[in-house]
Amino acid sequence: MLRYIFQRILAxxxxxxxxxxxxxxxxxxxxxxxxxxxxxxxxxxxxxAEMYETFRNELGLDxxxxxxxxxxxxxxLQGDFGRSLVLPGSPEISAMIVNTLPxxxxxxxxxxxxxxxxxxxxxxxxxxxxxxxxxxxIVTSMTFLSAIPPFVLAPLALWFIVAELRAPLxxxxxxxxxxxxxxxxxxxxxxxxxxxxxxxxxxxxxDVLSQDYVMAARARGLQKQHIIIGYVLKNAMTPVLTWLxxxxxxxxxxxxFVEIVFGIPGFGSVAVTAFQAGDIQTVAATTLVSMVIxxxxxxxxxxxxxxxxxxxxxxx
Amino acid sequence: MTQQTITxxxxxxxxxxxxxxxxxxxxAAREFRRSRTGMLGLFIVILVLxxxxxxxxxxxxxxxxxxxxxxxxxxxxxHPMGTDAVGRDLFSxxxxxxxxxxxxxxxxxxxxxxxxxxVGATAAxxxxxxxxxxxxxxxxxxxxxxxxxxxxxxxxARPPISxxxxxxxxxxxxxxxxxxxxxxxxxxxxxxxxxSWAPLGRLVxxxxxxLREKEFIEAQMAIGASRWWITTRHLIPNVMxxxxxxLSIGIGGVMLAESALSFLGxxxxxPGASLGNLIAIGMESWRSDPHLVAMPGMVLAFIILSxxxxxxxxxxxxxxRIRER
Numbered sequence: 001m002l003r004y005i006f007q008r009i010l011a012x013x014x015x016x017x018x019x020x021x022x023x024x025x026x027x028x029x030x031x032x033x034x035x036x037x038x039x040x041x042x043x044x045x046x047x048x049a050e051m052y053e054t055f056r057n058e059l060g061l062d063x064x065x066x067x068x069x070x071x072x073x074x075x076x077l078q079g080d081f082g083r084s085l086v087l088p089g090s091p092e093i094s095a096m097i098v099n100t101l102p103x104x105x106x107x108x109x110x111x112x113x114x115x116x117x118x119x120x121x122x123x124x125x126x127x128x129x130x131x132x133x134x135x136x137x138i139v140t141s142m143t144f145l146s147a148i149p150p151f152v153l154a155p156l157a158l159w160f161i162v163a164e165l166r167a168p169l170x171x172x173x174x175x176x177x178x179x180x181x182x183x184x185x186x187x188x189x190x191x192x193x194x195x196x197x198x199x200x201x202x203x204x205x206x207d208v209l210s211q212d213y214v215m216a217a218r219a220r221g222l223q224k225q226h227i228i229i230g231y232v233l234k235n236a237m238t239p240v241l242t243w244l245x246x247x248x249x250x251x252x253x254x255x256x257f258v259e260i261v262f263g264i265p266g267f268g269s270v271a272v273t274a275f276q277a278g279d280i281q282t283v284a285a286t287t288l289v290s291m292v293i294x295x296x297x298x299x300x301x302x303x304x305x306x307x308x309x310x311x312x313x314x315x316x
Numbered sequence: 317m318t319q320q321t322i323t324x325x326x327x328x329x330x331x332x333x334x335x336x337x338x339x340x341x342x343x344a345a346r347e348f349r350r351s352r353t354g355m356l357g358l359f360i361v362i363l364v365l366x367x368x369x370x371x372x373x374x375x376x377x378x379x380x381x382x383x384x385x386x387x388x389x390x391x392x393x394x395h396p397m398g399t400d401a402v403g404r405d406l407f408s409x410x411x412x413x414x415x416x417x418x419x420x421x422x423x424x425x426x427x428x429x430x431x432x433x434x435v436g437a438t439a440a441x442x443x444x445x446x447x448x449x450x451x452x453x454x455x456x457x458x459x460x461x462x463x464x465x466x467x468x469x470x471x472x473a474r475p476p477i478s479x480x481x482x483x484x485x486x487x488x489x490x491x492x493x494x495x496x497x498x499x500x501x502x503x504x505x506x507x508x509x510x511x512s513w514a515p516l517g518r519l520v521x522x523x524x525x526x527l528r529e530k531e532f533i534e535a536q537m538a539i540g541a542s543r544w545w546i547t548t549r550h551l552i553p554n555v556m557x558x559x560x561x562x563l564s565i566g567i568g569g570v571m572l573a574e575s576a577l578s579f580l581g582x583x584x585x586x587p588g589a590s591l592g593n594l595i596a597i598g599m600e601s602w603r604s605d606p607h608l609v610a611m612p613g614m615v616l617a618f619i620i621l622s623x624x625x626x627x628x629x630x631x632x633x634x635x636x637r638i639r640e641r
Contacts, residue, residue, distance in 0.1 A: 036475070144621060148614075154601055159609075256467075275580055284468075
């Protein structure tokens with residue numbers, strides 16, 4: 001088991017290196033443009049060589065590339081991303097991230113819960129009633145729901161629930177993980193990956209149902225519930241877990257929009273402010289943090305897969 | 317010795333026997349017609365393409381025409397989708413935005429098709445260190461959440477592209493380079509192509525790798541066909557099937573990404589038309605005028621969905637698979 005963990009960690013090292021290099025390169029490219037535009041802005045539309053140099057030094061562009069990369073990684077590991085030169089008040093980027101990340105994480109977990117509670121049972125039902133009208137209805141309506149972009153679904157859901165049904169699920173702002181207001185944003189956030197999880201669960205269960213050991217269990221006369229819980233679900237869930245891990249990326253993307261629409265002061269809205277302001281430092285920092293989250297989640301899912309399925313551990 | 321009579325076949329039998337097409341495309345077309353969602357999707361796609369070409373002529377009002385006597389009207393006969401806060405007809409604006417969406421979708425897909433195929437085929441055929449590096453790059457891109465990466469790259473790409481248009485204007489003197497819409501389109505094409513080529517590259521690489529081992533390629537090499545001949549005459553046509561499926565499903569993603577970027581304010585901005593932009597504007601009055609969000613939103617969702625349906629049906633049609641038990 002330890003060897004498997006070691007193997008997985010070794011496998012993601014080139015990925016982490018490449019991803020950080022990627023973010024770094026793009027960030028540096030943007031930084032030199034940023035220095036130029038800041039100079040022009042501060043100087044009332046003119047280019048001033050001295051000020052340009054100052055900005056470049058401030059952004060660390062005077063040093064050779066590899067040294068810059070090293071400093072970037074060092075600082076990132078310590079959580080220091082510098083101060084944003086674009087946003088009003090020059091806030092410390094790491095402070096912005098630290099303040100908002102927990103909120104987004106809670107929203108993400110809430111969305112995952114909604115996702116699992118809805119998509120997995122529906123997937124199982126669809127698999128058991130395969131090719132029937134119920135199956136087609138479930139799959140088609142879920143596909144339709146997921147095709148609606150999150151920035152469309154959010155205001156529509158808001159309007160429908162609040163204005164039409166007048167239900168007390170306002171959803172504006174953030175009131176904590178356990179408040180009623182979290183349900184709507186979490187549900188909207190979960191809508192995008194939902195059809196993927198549904199299809200994956202459905203296919204996985206169909207696969208398992210056709211296995212010989214299920215037929216043997218039925219032949220032995222085991223009760224249906226016993227078969228479902230003991231054999232089908234356990235074996236069908238492992239691929240679904242991987243898919244859930246992959247969905248985290250889509251949740252991160254979706255959180256950008258959900259947080260704006262619902263006014264939730266989270267990680268996504270920090271990123272959006274940075275995108276709109278052209279603040280490359282914050283953009284690079286937030287992208288790096290989100291990539292770390294995604295890679296970590298994928299690693300954990302891989303490890304869990306190893307725990308649940310011995311075939312993966314012992315090499316294929 | 318008995319006389320053996322040769323029974324001539326009738327014309328009806330001859331027609332019947334030669335009726336069924338036997339090529340891959342013929343079989344696929346027939347299979348495609350069986351899928352109801354696929355046909356529905358195809359119908360909408362054709363309709364949307366028609367709108368994209370003729371938007372300027374069939375739109376009842378001008379994109380920016382303001383009618384101050386008809387502010388914030390709900391859908392009606394004169395304004396099938398209602399009007400916005402300054403009296404612009406939403407239906408016309410949606411039609412023109414569809415033009416943008418399709419233009420972006422098609423051009424980006426073409427770029428992605430070319431780049432993805434070239435890179436994927438190169439990785440598979442050259443192999444070695446080149447292959448490893450290309451895989452690393454593709455993996456790195458694929459691990460990023462798409463929209464996030466698109467937004468990141470568009471922030472980075474905008475200044476250089478704006479410099480490019482400025483220098484193009486200086487060197488050619490054409491007024492068009494001054495137009496911000498051109499800048500917006502340039503940024504969007506670059507960003508979306510950059511973000512979307514990796515899945516196709518990976519697909520093509522996988523396909524070429526598996527095709528390389530097949531016997532007919534070995535046979536081609538045995539009779540002395542040049543590598544170019546094999547690549548263009550055998551490898552590429554066999555990759556076309558999955559490639560088309562991937563591209564048609566991908567168009568939906570591209571249009572979604574474009575409207576997402578425009579929604580955030582870093583994609584196609586006014587005076588350019590985009591569904592994402594319309595939704596962003598409509599968001600401000602979601603409570604009182606939900607039609608301003610619902611109309612462009614549902615149109616976008618339907619278009620994306622149609623492309624997904626077509627792609628799914630193409631997938632089922634082009635891949636002969638063992639039916640599920």
